[in-house]
Amino acid sequence: MKFAILAFLLTLIVTPSFATNTEKQKAMNDNPALTKTAIFAGGCFWCMQSELDAMKGVIKTVVGYTGGTIANPTYEQVSTGTTGHKEAIEVTYDPAQVTYVQLLDIFWSNVDPLDAGGQFCDRGSQYLAAIFTADDTERQLAEESKAKVQKRLGQPVATLIEPAKPFYAAEGYHQGYYKTNPLRYKMYATACGRKDRLGDVWGSTATPPTK
Numbered sequence: 001m002k003f004a005i006l007a008f009l010l011t012l013i014v015t016p017s018f019a020t021n022t023e024k025q026k027a028m029n030d031n032p033a034l035t036k037t038a039i040f041a042g043g044c045f046w047c048m049q050s051e052l053d054a055m056k057g058v059i060k061t062v063v064g065y066t067g068g069t070i071a072n073p074t075y076e077q078v079s080t081g082t083t084g085h086k087e088a089i090e091v092t093y094d095p096a097q098v099t100y101v102q103l104l105d106i107f108w109s110n111v112d113p114l115d116a117g118g119q120f121c122d123r124g125s126q127y128l129a130a131i132f133t134a135d136d137t138e139r140q141l142a143e144e145s146k147a148k149v150q151k152r153l154g155q156p157v158a159t160l161i162e163p164a165k166p167f168y169a170a171e172g173y174h175q176g177y178y179k180t181n182p183l184r185y186k187m188y189a190t191a192c193g194r195k196d197r198l199g200d201v202w203g204s205t206a207t208p209p210t211k
Helices: 002-009 022-030 045-053 075-079 100-109 136-153 182-191 194-202
Strands: 036-042 058-066 086-093 129-133 160-163
Touching: 036 045, 036 100, 045 058, 045 086, 045 100, 045 182, 086 129, 100 136, 129 136, 136 160, 182 194
Parallel strands: 129 160
Antiparallel strands: 036 086, 036 129, 058 086
């Protein structure tokens, strides 16, 4: 769906070069044992990446696919909705600066947890919101946060909580898309109605969704 929205722009906008965050990357390389990873699916992975990259303590994000049974899937395969995979994001973070619970808050504030058919304008199982947990501790924290969200919204939460499966990085042109193609990204996010729907769900309050 997102490429259908953007197709008419492909020959109109010049793509800028992508600058990596060398400071965060150096921190990860210098202290790999001090970092942890978390995996979330929140619809279009372009949009989740822009929000998580901005969070203090997040060292690196990689968009990709997980949850299915096909190894090394392509975007075209996942887009059919038949692979079991979801568009997802793997977050490498410094737990001394940001906790898993804080990452969950960012996740919830950027998804529509009431949507059981996709996220925003993107429809299909490949766009379902989900939290992929690596162990019992993450699962408990995810379940607790989901219960708080359901209590706050007063409606059943459709967001899935599943055991983590192999994560496959997406093609290079998807990585950091909001940076490499800022105009296309902005037009997609606006046309998809993401901001308006998040406002409808969460309101204008600055308190985290799980508070």
